[in-house]
Amino acid sequence: MWIWCSPWFARSKMNDGEQRHGTGGSVGTDDFQDPAAALTELRAQLEAGRIALGLNQTQLARRAGLGRTSVSQALSSTASAPTAQTVGALARALRLEVRPLLALLAAVSGAPHSSGNALGKPIVDWDPYDLEVHPAAGVPTRSGYGSGPGGAIGRGRQAPLPSYVRRGHDEELSALVDAATQGRTRMVVLVGSSSTGKSRACWEAVQPLAEYGWRLWHPFDPTRAEAALADIERVGPRTVVWLNEAQHYLGAGGGLGERIAASLHALLTDPARGPVLVLGTLWPEYATTYTALPRPGMEDRHPRVRELLAGRQIALPDSFDTAAITDVKALARAGDRQLAHALEHMSEGRLTQFLAGAPELVRRYETASPPARALLRAAMDARRLDVGLHLPLSFLEYAATDYLTKDEYDTLDDNWLGHALAEVTQAVHGNLALLRRIRSRPTQPLMHQGSMAQGPAYRLADYLEQYGRGSRKLVCPPASFWEAAYHRLSQSDITHLAYAAQARHRTYWAYHLWQKAADAGNTEALTQLTRLREGVGDREGAERLACQAAEAGNTEALAQLADMREIAGDREGADRLAQQAADAGNTDALGSIAELRMLATARDVENEREGAERVLREGAEGHLRRAADGGNTFALVLLANLLNEAGDRNGAEEVAQQAAQTGNTDALLFLARMREEDGDWEEAERLLQRADDAGNEEAVGLLCQLREEVGDREGAERIAREAADAGNNDALERLAHMRKMAGKDGDGLWAYGLDPDGQPSTPW
Known part of the structure; x- marks a missing residue:
């Protein structure tokens, strides 16, 4: 990152170096073969910058956001060399060019400054703006918007980054960077909303690696995903892999995202290629999408990405807490005008969003x-x-x-x-x-x-x-x-919008969008058209489309055909198709057939038809156990229900616990119902809370119901309101119902876009 340096300082404060080396200008790092000489020159430039601005060490420490001891040691001729992070902070505070200073630091450690064949380039050669760190908002002056500590910015130049304030996630990042310096490969993805400081945190975190000669590779051209997949095998030791906005890599269509995840896994587990540090950023909604287990009947789109992200996420808060704001105020008092301006105009601690220009947008x-x-x-x-x-x-x-x-x-x-x-x-x-x-x-x-x-x-x-x-x-x-x-729009966009139209009951457009995607060879579109045809009673047309998709290799279509055969009474054909789908890796068909037979059996039991118990045990249970053996966790939940209905509560609980241990949140709901039946309200609520925390939207309704049953209407409404604020549409309906029953006629629901009956005031 280049920081403006006054011409006077460049001329007048380097006299000792110029006389010593006879350069007549700034001193290059090649002039310092001796690490001790490089360290002496580094300290001389920092000390000259301090004197030029008339700062004592205490003032400099406040301005740089460092401890007084760190500054003293950085300038002391008897202390060890400062870290790259300290040098960077001092350079920004003193308005010095940071690259030459970090290059001197690299010469102190003897780290190589360049490598001809390696991916990326040395960290000291990167500008944070080229790595998509958001430019910071300028400070208003009489002539327009200027910079932070450095005053006005000339035409065509960006304001420098404001001083950095460390928060909790920075400590976690520092631990990973320390591990990397000790030769251990690591990966982490920062998860946070837009403009919360994810990229800046990553940039600050990698600065200590500069003094060890680390490089940084940002795959970008021709597209992020293609660049990553093409060259990731060339990543070598001491490389930072920069995956800013990681959804463009891990969520890439056509299977690219899964292939990139597999390649990253290979990189992280190959000792010969380490140490490397993989850094990524994601919005929460993308992280949720990639890590969520697929719902029954839905394709698992991100299995490799989900495995890659497990245990490798750090959450960033949307706002600065009280301690962080205190640090910001100290830096503002020390002269950081950008932070001072942001403090005056931000709301609810959302400092980084303001700096990125969000309010003006x-x-x-x-x-x-x-x-x-x-x-x-x-x-x-x-x-x-x-x-x-x-x-x-x-x-x-x-x-x-x-x-x-x-x-x-x-x-x-x-x-x-x-x-x-x-x-x-x-x-x-x-x-x-x-x-x-x-x-x-x-x-x-x-x-x-x-x-x-x-x-x-x-x-x-x-x-x-x-x-x-x-x-x-x-x-x-x-x-x-x-x-x-x-x-x-393109075919991939049309597929997304077909789902959106279908969810919003825009059936006309859903049908035509799916049809266009199907005409382009999308077999997934054929399965969706099958459902639409079936929904309007056109079973013949639905089966024809499902056969067409199945012939193209779509296993979901096989599952659909199995359901159709089961409903039509062709159990032999349904079993054959379900097993064919399972053999191809899709066990959902077995679970679906079992569920249909459980419903049919329940009707048979109710009608006291002969052999119902035998069908219950030998039919549905066999399908569910085969599906569970194939890794289908939802089949375990269905099996638990089946065993419970048959009176085998111990067996049901054992199977449900097995499903819950694999991460299936529906199993938690089942166990909660069992605890409620036993009168253990506290354990039932704990299980429902676990399911809610894991993203199961049904858990909110059951939590509210549980609260109402014990007479805590206020607690039930609070839970529903919190879920509604988080975007849970089912919670909106629950909240509307509770308010109506309380005689409040939908009071306050206008804030959610609902009418007094809890219905959307505008179609969504």
Whole structure:
């Protein structure tokens, strides 16, 4: 990272070095073959910088965010060499160029400064902005926005990063970096919301590795996933693998994400290639998606990624706590104007978000003209429904039309799109924009340009995207959005939107989007069309589509066919198809058939039909045990239910405990019901809380029900409200029901976008 240094300092404070080496300018690290000479020169430059600014060591310590002892030892001729993190902090506080100072430090340790064939480049040669650390908001001056400690920034230059405040997650990162310096390979992914400081924390953490000659590799071109997969086998010892926004690597389509996860696992477990340090960042929603166990009947899309992330995540808070704010205030008093300005204007401890320009982004959106706001809402809806990062302009233009009222649309001028684009692409603090044009380099092959090859594409600002996920979560996109998606988006985007349309009961668009995906050869689309056909009673058409998908190798289609045969009374055909699916690795069919037979058996028992008990034991149980043997944990839950209904409570609990130990949260719900039946309310609530903490949305309703049964209506409502605030739609309905029963007529539900009956006031 380059930090502005006054010309006077460069000329007048290096006299000793110039006279000693006769360079007539700044001294290069090649002039210092002797580590002792390099350390002496390093301290001379730091001391000269301190004198130039008229700071004593105590003032310098406050300004750099360091302890007084650390500064004293860094400048003392009798102490050991300072760490790279200390040198970096002092350089920023003294407005010195950090690269030459870290290069001198590398010469002290004798670490090599470059390597011709290794991936990446030395850490000291990286600029944090090139690693996607967010530019910080400037400080307002009479002439506009300037920088932090260094004053105004010239045209074309970015404000320097403000002083860094260490928090709890930094200690965990430091422990991993220490392990890396001791020769142990490590990986960690920082999980936090947009603009919470994930990338900056990673940047600060790797600074100590610079003095040991470590390199940093950021796979990026032609796409992140392709670059990672192409070169990860070349990663060698003492390399930081930088996976910022790791969803672009681990969540890459076409199986790329799973292959990257497998390659990372191979890297982490190969002693000959270590030590390496793999650093990644993720938003919480991506981390949840990648680590969640698949629901019954759903494909397991991220098994390797889930294994890779297990035990390798560090959570970042959305805001600074009291201790961290105290440290920020100390740095502000010591002269960091960026932090001082942020303290005056941030809210609820969200300091990093302000520095990244988030409040201005939201203000610009909320005050945008109707055409500009329509473009942004179309972009927000596209991203929250999992359309790719790069949104084609042709899509945005067409989609925006129904976001305008009739009067707004009728009064559009002929160049409305150009005016709206000029408005939304204007940069705000920190050089962020509501929408940013994505430009492909002329040297980039056409095959890698994706949607940009068909025309201009734009990317929505990260923070605005996350703002839209919250503010528009109950809003369903209008017809022009789905129409534009059908005609203007890629096949992978169409698949995501088909799911979204189906979930929002937009069956017409779900059908046509799935049909377009199926026409392009997507067998998953065929299975979804099968469900839609079956839902409207077209069993013949549904079975024809399922056969088509099964012939293409889709095991889920085999499971669907097995269900159809079972419902039609063809148990022999159902068993054959279910076993065929299981042999291909899909055990869900066995579980589904067993569940259907359990329901049929329950009806037989109720009707006192002969042989019901034998069918219960020999039919459904056999299927479930085979499915469980194949690793299907939900089959264990069904088996526990079956055994419990048959009166074998001990066997049921043993099987449910086995499922719970594998991470199945439905097993926790089953065990909670058993404890409730036994009158052990405390243990039942503990199990339900475990399930809720693990992300099981059904647990909230059962927790509320349990609280109501013991007479704690206030506690039940508090649980429902907390879950509703976290985005749990089932909890919204529960909250509405409780308020209605309490005679409050939906009081307060407007904040969630619900009417007094608990229904969405606008379709979501």
